[in-house]
Amino acid sequence: MSKLLNEISRYVRQVLEDAEISNKAPSYLIVRNAFADLIASEVISRDEKLPSERLLHETIGVSRSTLREALALLEAEGLLHRMDRRGWFVSAARVEYEPATLEGFHTFVGRQGHIPRTEVLDQQLVPVNEHTSQIFSAPRRGKLYLIKRRRYIDERPVVVEHIYLDPRRFPKLLEHNLNGSLSAVLEKTYGVRTTNADVTMYPSVLSGAVATQLHVSPSTPSLYISRVCRSKDQVVTEYNENFWHYSAIKLKLAVVRTRD
Amino acid sequence: MSKLLNEISRYVRQVLEDAEISNKAPSYLIVRNAFADLIASEVISRDEKLPSERLLHETIGVSRSTLREALALLEAEGLLHRMDRRGWFVSAARVEYEPATLEGFHTFVGRQGHIPRTEVLDQQLVPVNEHTSQIFSAPRRGKLYLIKRRRYIDERPVVVEHIYLDPRRFPKLLEHNLNGSLSAVLEKTYGVRTTNADVTMYPSVLSGAVATQLHVSPSTPSLYISRVCRSKDQVVTEYNENFWHYSAIKLKLAVVRTRD
DNA sequence: TAGTGGTCTAGACCACAGA
């Protein structure tokens, strides 16, 4: 869209010019701010693709590196995201995720007016390693199911999930349809229900395979969330690791003091 | 330390060479992996400063940009951090933070064997804005205390905190010593106790003033955590925003299903 | 096939930190 390019470059050049007089901020920050303005005022719409980097940097009048630095910053803030070799896109508003509710992906995404989808990438039986054997209190020679799923919000892939389960507890699990709610399958077929969990989260970057599966470049910032889920008897039901494209979510938590 | 430089460059060049034969991964990823190895095997120790970028990129044999890209990646993963214009440092292991416990900074940092410190940067009375007036249900013309504090783990500045409180509820608050636990002051002096809170968190980047206060460059990745704290009667006791240098922490959460 | 984003290079200047 040549019209969009014009609007962007006109505004960004304007801001750069103003800044030259008064400001001592680096160009990439000024460019970042200008883009942030354009996104906020919806000159560039949600989910819209930006013009190509070369068109942008030439019409704006900064080097391609500087432009990319500004865009990477907006990516780190969750305002933009990239799809590998496909370009830059304005991110939709973050969906609220409450890990404390044990609420499923389809539930909370749907409730907020978005369309969820889950897709199984791979399912197999893998040997336990040091880490998983400890979590499951499983014997060293045992095996675990490993299910890898990719999940979408409004058809944008936002998270890859690795789920480990004990085949002794869930025999023939892989014969079921795992494209929906896993906890529903565990409950209906096996009568097992997760009642509590230990959650660990920290920001990181998406590495190799996961980056590819989410169609992003391998250095994309991410949010790592892992959960050890247990049933009422405190036996581990599943262990899962979620690699979130972090511009997609915002975490919420309702805290109540229980201890004194 | 010329010895450190030698060890680093020897290993990284070795890995790059090996990769040239077999691998198709980009150089900056190979360099990243090599540094990650060196950190994991403690060839470079926790908290140690890396040799200068120029020394590194020359002896390793990649351009300075490529080297910086690798280092920035490690920063985004929390393995390295920068102090503005002071260089790159290996980050200490993340401290575990459990926002759900309402436990104070000094408590959880101390319990994990680290030394916490809090420092008031600024304290003032500010007019309410649209956002804070809504949170406090405060009248439009009212004022709020705004306290800005910087907190350290082992003398490394890791978080800047903005705390809003209602002066009608806590008169003369600013006359107290606020370099310790604020909740202790609220409880002992005013008999007010926070019993529950709503927490929102998402990764972002540190902007202007906060970046300066943490001695990092303005594009450093961060974790934003805000909390609306309430007492038993559901009246807001304080509203605070925390800007974390995110390599410093790892979030933990114990979840129990309450509904259904 | 044309043009894109991803990667990479070899410079340069500046403001600031540390000696």
Next chain:
DNA sequence: CTGTGGTCTAGACCACTAG
């Protein structure tokens, strides 16, 4: 004062996406 990290430029090639 010296050397550092922070910023910025003007190129280049490649693998891939989109048409």
